[in-house]
Amino acid sequence: MTSSTKTSYVIKDVAILDGKPTDILIQDGVISQIGSGLTADQIVDGSGCVALPGLVDLHTHLREPGREDAETVLSGSRAAAMGGFTAVHAMANTNPVADTAGVVEQVWRLGQEAGLVDVRPVGAVTMGLEGTALAELGAMADSAAAVRVFSDDGKCVHDAALMRRALEYVKAFDGVVAQHAQEPRLTEGAQMNEGVISGKLGLAGWPAVAEEAIIARDVLLAHHVGSRLHVCHLSTAGSVEIIRWAKSRGINVTAEVTPHHLYFTDDVVESYDPIYKVNPPLRTKEDVEAVRAGLADGTINIVATDHAPHPSEDKDCEWTAAAFGMTGLESALSVVFETMVQTGLMNWAAVADRMSVAPAQIGRVSTQGQPIEVGSPANLVIFDPRASQEVDARKTVSASRNTPYAGRTLPGKVVATFYRGKPTVLNGELNA
Amino acid sequence: MKHLLSAADLSYEDAILVLDTAKQLAAATEQGVGKLPPLRGRTVVNLFYEDSTRTRISFEAAAKRLSADVINFSAKGSSVSKGESLKDTALTLEAMGADAVVIRHNSSGAPHRLANAGWISGGVVNAGDGTHEHPTQALLDAFTLRNHLRNGEGDLKGVNVTIVGDVLHSRVARSNVLLLNTLGAKVRLVAPPTLLPYGVEDWDCEVSYDLDASLEGSDAVMMLRVQRERMNAAYFPNAHEYSNRYGLNVTRMNRLSENAVVMHPGPMNRGMEISADVADSQRSVIVEQVANGVSVRMAVLYLILGGSESM
Numbered sequence: 001m002t003s004s005t006k007t008s009y010v011i012k013d014v015a016i017l018d019g020k021p022t023d024i025l026i027q028d029g030v031i032s033q034i035g036s037g038l039t040a041d042q043i044v045d046g047s048g049c050v051a052l053p054g055l056v057d058l059h060t061h062l063r064e065p066g067r068e069d070a071e072t073v074l075s076g077s078r079a080a081a082m083g084g085f086t087a088v089h090a091m092a093n094t095n096p097v098a099d100t101a102g103v104v105e106q107v108w109r110l111g112q113e114a115g116l117v118d119v120r121p122v123g124a125v126t127m128g129l130e131g132t133a134l135a136e137l138g139a140m141a142d143s144a145a146a147v148r149v150f151s152d153d154g155k156c157v158h159d160a161a162l163m164r165r166a167l168e169y170v171k172a173f174d175g176v177v178a179q180h181a182q183e184p185r186l187t188e189g190a191q192m193n194e195g196v197i198s199g200k201l202g203l204a205g206w207p208a209v210a211e212e213a214i215i216a217r218d219v220l221l222a223h224h225v226g227s228r229l230h231v232c233h234l235s236t237a238g239s240v241e242i243i244r245w246a247k248s249r250g251i252n253v254t255a256e257v258t259p260h261h262l263y264f265t266d267d268v269v270e271s272y273d274p275i276y277k278v279n280p281p282l283r284t285k286e287d288v289e290a291v292r293a294g295l296a297d298g299t300i301n302i303v304a305t306d307h308a309p310h311p312s313e314d315k316d317c318e319w320t321a322a323a324f325g326m327t328g329l330e331s332a333l334s335v336v337f338e339t340m341v342q343t344g345l346m347n348w349a350a351v352a353d354r355m356s357v358a359p360a361q362i363g364r365v366s367t368q369g370q371p372i373e374v375g376s377p378a379n380l381v382i383f384d385p386r387a388s389q390e391v392d393a394r395k396t397v398s399a400s401r402n403t404p405y406a407g408r409t410l411p412g413k414v415v416a417t418f419y420r421g422k423p424t425v426l427n428g429e430l431n432a
Numbered sequence: 433m434k435h436l437l438s439a440a441d442l443s444y445e446d447a448i449l450v451l452d453t454a455k456q457l458a459a460a461t462e463q464g465v466g467k468l469p470p471l472r473g474r475t476v477v478n479l480f481y482e483d484s485t486r487t488r489i490s491f492e493a494a495a496k497r498l499s500a501d502v503i504n505f506s507a508k509g510s511s512v513s514k515g516e517s518l519k520d521t522a523l524t525l526e527a528m529g530a531d532a533v534v535i536r537h538n539s540s541g542a543p544h545r546l547a548n549a550g551w552i553s554g555g556v557v558n559a560g561d562g563t564h565e566h567p568t569q570a571l572l573d574a575f576t577l578r579n580h581l582r583n584g585e586g587d588l589k590g591v592n593v594t595i596v597g598d599v600l601h602s603r604v605a606r607s608n609v610l611l612l613n614t615l616g617a618k619v620r621l622v623a624p625p626t627l628l629p630y631g632v633e634d635w636d637c638e639v640s641y642d643l644d645a646s647l648e649g650s651d652a653v654m655m656l657r658v659q660r661e662r663m664n665a666a667y668f669p670n671a672h673e674y675s676n677r678y679g680l681n682v683t684r685m686n687r688l689s690e691n692a693v694v695m696h697p698g699p700m701n702r703g704m705e706i707s708a709d710v711a712d713s714q715r716s717v718i719v720e721q722v723a724n725g726v727s728v729r730m731a732v733l734y735l736i737l738g739g740s741e742s743m
Contacts, residue, residue, distance in 0.1 A: 191540075199629030202540040202564030202606060207630070271548070272541030316549070318518050320539040320562070 009423065010038045011382060011416070014046025016372045017348040024051060026378040029421035034374055044416055044426070048386050052352045054086025054379030054419065055333065056359040056368045058149065058178070058256060059232060059304035061325070062088070062119070064110060065103070066095025071309040071399045073110035073119060076329070078432065079307070079398035080117045081424035083329040084381030084414040087118035087360065087368045088307075092129070093154040099124035099135035101143035108145035116424045116432055120363055123147040125166045125177055129155050134166060141173040148364040151178035153232055154279075156214060158184050163218060167227035174364060176254075178230040179218055181239070182280065186210035191320060193266040193281040201269065203319065206281045208236040215239050219246035219253050230362055231255040233306050235280040237290030244299045254362050256304040257291045259328055259335035260404060264288075268404075274315050274322030275404050278308070295354060296345040302359045305332050309400030326404045330396060333383060334410035341385075342411065378421040387413035397430060433735045435547045435556040439567040439610035447614050448587065451575050453731035454724070455584060461497060461727070471500035474737050477530040479521070480559070481507045481537040486698060486722070487559050491534045491568075494729035500737070503530070518542060522551035530554050532737055540564035555736040563601045569697050570607035572728040573654065574615055576721050580693050581651055589616030594646050596622045596678060597656030597705050598667075600629050604697045605656060609637050622646045624678065626667040627658075643678050647687045654695040655680050655706045671704055681707040685715060693717045 006028075013021040016034070025033035025040055057080065063071040071079075073090070080088045090107050092098035098107060104121035111119020123140035127133045129152045140147040150170055157163045157179060166177050187210045192198050194205020215231055219242065222229035231243065234255045243255045264282045276282060294300040308325025315322050328335075336355065340346040346354070360369025370376040393406040417425040424432050433446060442450070460468055476495040480488050488504065495502045505525070518537075525533060532555040535543045540562030547556040560566040578584055581591055593612055599605045599621050612619050619637035621628065632639055640646050647653070658678075660671055668674045685694065694706075694715045702708045711718060 194630050196631035196634050199631040199635075200606070202562050202603060204563075205630055272544040313517065316517075316519055318537065318539040318542040318545050320541075321518070 007042055008040035009042050009044060009418070010040035011044045011046040011051065014049050014051045014382060016051045017352055021047065024372070024380070026418060026421050029378055031372065031374055031376050031378050044382065046382055046415070049382050049384045049415055050348050051372055052084070052348065052381050052383060053356040053369055053372055054381055054417065055084045055355045056087040056363065056365060057085050057305050057307070057329065058089045058302060058359040058363055059153070060088040060090055060307045060329065061093070061309065062090040062107070063309060064094065065106065069311050073107060074114040075397070075399040076307070076309070077111065077114040077116040077119065078430055079327070079329040079396065081417050081419065081432065082397045082414065082430055083331070084333050084383065084417050085117055085329060086379040086417065086419045087120060087365055089120045089122050089149055089363055091153045092122050092124040092151060097124050097128050098122065099127050101136065101139040104140050104145040104147050105143050117419060118365060118368060120149070120365060121145045121147055122149045122151050122153070122178070125150045125152045125157050126162065131155060131157060131159055131162065134162070134169065137166070137169055137175065138173065141175060148173070148175050149178055149230070149362070150175055151180065151232065153178065153180045156180050156182040156184060158214070160217060160221065164221050164225060167222055167229060168225045171227055176228045176230045176362060178232050179214065180232050181211045181214035181218070183210040183213050191277070192269050193283050195266060195284055197266050197269060201272070203269070208238055208283070208287070211236055211280055212238040212242060215242050219243070219251050222253055223249065223251045227252065229253045233258050233261065233280055233304065234291065234300060235261045235283050235287060237287045240290045240294035240299055244294070247299065254301040254358070255299070256302045257295055257300045258306045259303060259332045260326055261291055262288065262295070262339040263335050264404065272319050274317065274319050275326065275402060275406070277319060277322050277324055278326050279324040292339060292343070292345055295340065296350070301354065302362065303332065303336055303354050304359065305329050309398050310402050312401060315402050325402070327396065327398050327400055327402055330398065331391065331403060331405050331410055333381070333414060334389070334412045335405070337385060337412045338410060378418050380418040381414055382416040383412055384415045385412045389413055436567050436732055436736065437543050437547055437556065437558045438565050439570045439607040439614070442567070442611065442614060444587070444614055447574070447611060450571055450728065450731045450735065451578060453734060454575055454727040457730045457734070458727035467497055467499050469499050470734055471495065471498040471737055474500045474531040475503065475529055476500045476733060477503045477505055477525050477533045479505045479525070479533050479535045481542070482560070484536050484560065487536060490722070490725040491559060491729050493726045495733055497726070498730055498734060500733065518546065519549070519551055522546055526552040526554070532557060532733060534559045536560045538562055557732060557736065560603050562603065564603050565607045566603040567607045567611070568725070568729050568732055569604050570611040571732070572721055572725040573608055573695060573697070574611055575724045575728050576695065576717055577652055577693070580717060581691065587615045588612060591617040591651045592620070592649055593617050593652045593654060594620045594622055594650040595654045595656065596643060596680065598627045598658045598662065599623045599632070599656065600627045602656050608654065609635055613637070620646055620650070622678070624668055643684065647684060650688060650692055652693045652695055653680060653688065657697070657699065657701060658705045660701070660704065675704055679705050679707065680710050682709045685710050685713065688715070695721060698722070
């Protein structure tokens with residue numbers, strides 16, 4: 001590790017965001033020079049490529065401890081690096097649940113040992129994700145893991161009084177509650193978006209209102225107690241409207257959308273292939289257009305992957321028996337490129353904001369999401385927009401293969417990822 | 433026809449072919465020829481994840497009358513109850529050389545998965561999946577309607593069919609709406625709004641909340657089973673109110689036109705969606721539906737297992 005951080009790198013002829021090609025010199029973990037004709041121990045050809053600040057994922061399931069057959073902190077860190085990420089937030093729904101300082105410190109330490117990305121543990125809001133009593137939020141905040149994001153993700157903090165207290169309590173350490181917005185009674189047994197297609201397929205519906213009702217309640221609660229709220233994986237046109245309204249009122253709310261909700265519509269479920277089973281479910285064309293527009297205009301602050309690895313037996317089965325979730329770390333940047341940049345909705349500066357700067361701010365990760373300028377920590381991703389790849393589930397770096405893009409061709413490719421000045425990906429290959 | 437997963441898989445020509453084939457097979461059976469030979473040496477597996485004695489027996493009788501070997505595989509008391517996955521069960525059946533698998537499953541889409549996941553190479557017949565479809569029920573209903581209203585010939589153009597009850601959870605209703613439309617019939621669904629699927633206004637049918645207003649002009653009324661447990665999930669207040677508003681009793685039946693028939697896919701809740709007097713009346717073709725089920729399933733198995741052009 002010492003030798004590689006001592007090595008200096010120069011990325012030649014790379015465009016910083018939407019700018020003109022230049023050279024970026026990386027030395028001692030920081031960006032030490034930007035200009036032309038720079039040299040270093042090792043040269044990376046960046047011609048035709050774009051340099052973005054290393055991506056920050058606010059919503060990642062690393063499955064360790066408990067489901068190491070699906071993913072580990074190490075395998076998930078490798079997948080993250082391959083996707084251009086330099087920080088991930090590890091969700092709390094592990095076994096045991098990350099609801100104590102002990103568990104979050106374990107995950108944090110495993111992240112340090114892997115050494116490929118910053119692994120920032122997310123703490124559970126309630127003990128055991130059971131929605132009845134607050135977890136030790138302060139102890140997790142004060143631990144070595146310095147938790148700032150709290151979420152019962154996978155389950156909704158549906159008790160309004162408990163949600164209010166959580167929103168208030170985390171103010172003491174500048175924390176944020178990231179809500180999985182799902183009204184439980186409206187979604188009992190739910191399998192897919194409730195709409196024309198669920199009616200036809202005979203699958204129990206997950207109505208948009210079950211998400212929107214919770215978001216509406218939570219923004220009002222956040223307003224009432226003057227707290228910061230983050231909405232996980234927003235998926236409906238109505239949710240975008242509510243967030244837009246809340247922001248216009250000055251409510252301190254941020255929201256995320258996943259790459260798959262930018263990309264897929266619910267008609268893919270007609271195949272009954274559980275690779276498309278995810279929570280919240282894939283929605284309609286109108287919803288996809290609304291979340292894209294919301295991301296472009298900043299109503300939705302960030303893209304977060306909700307990377308949810310599952311072993312094959314949990315997907316190679318009938319729909320209702322299958323697990324919810326899909327992997328997303330390795331494909332996220334290409335999907336955002338296809339859905340947001342190639343469509344003309346966003347430029348690279350906006351991509352950097354939504355996938356690095358803003359998520360780092362929400363998660364209070366000070367060393368990430370920094371501008372690409374001299375003196376910044378060298379957390380960078382070099383992306384070649386001219387390339388394209390057919391996704392092969394068997395070749396994923398993640399320990400799981402449940403990518404919904406398998407067999408599809410996605411544009412662009414991560415050529416290199418630098419984490420604290422060290423290449424974790426080089427020439428499109430994992431360098432670790 | 434490789435599989436029969438949905439009534440939507442059947443084109444007009446396919447549907448007529450199944451009905452005509454069923455008619456011929458029924459005639460051959462009635463002549464007392466005993467077993468017919470076409471599926472000799474072929475293996476049909478009845479893979480039943482839900483208890484359904486009626487449907488299983490119907491498929492079993494159909495396969496045996498065509499001389500097929502039948503293996504009944506029910507979830508209870510088998511490796512399935514020990515947690516074996518659908519995939520592993522399918523691989524086992526494939527290794528045993530099943531030529532066709534008739535599957536009843538509580539998960540919508542399970543037959544679709546079985547046919548398309550690459551686990552088996554044989555034909556798959558959907559014998560009812562979750563709240564999705566039950567295409568052979570729709571075929572036997574169409575066959576029964578054709579016998580009564582069209583002298584057993586052709587299609588169902590101009591026939592008005594009213595389907596009443598728990599459409600939301602009914603695989604019978606979904607398959608019937610699709611097939612009856614294919615055959616030219618006009619379908620009206622009648623149910624309390626809670627028991628209609630989201631988006632039903634986009635289906636090829638009329639929708640009404642009022643049974644009394646829907647009786648006149650109906651050539652057939654198909655009553656769907658309504659589970660009493662549904663009232664616990666607030667789909668309706670109680671069985672009494674349901675029966676008053678949506679049950680078919682003698683008063684309502686007498687308002688039907690002279691030739692109209694009453695149908696029910698079974699099993700019936702007498703006194704709930706249908707009164708005993710109606711179920712046992714002259715207009716009721718419920719027992720006939722059961723008999724026709726065997727003929728239609730013979731036709732489906734025959735056509736899927738490569739019944740050639742000639743019989």
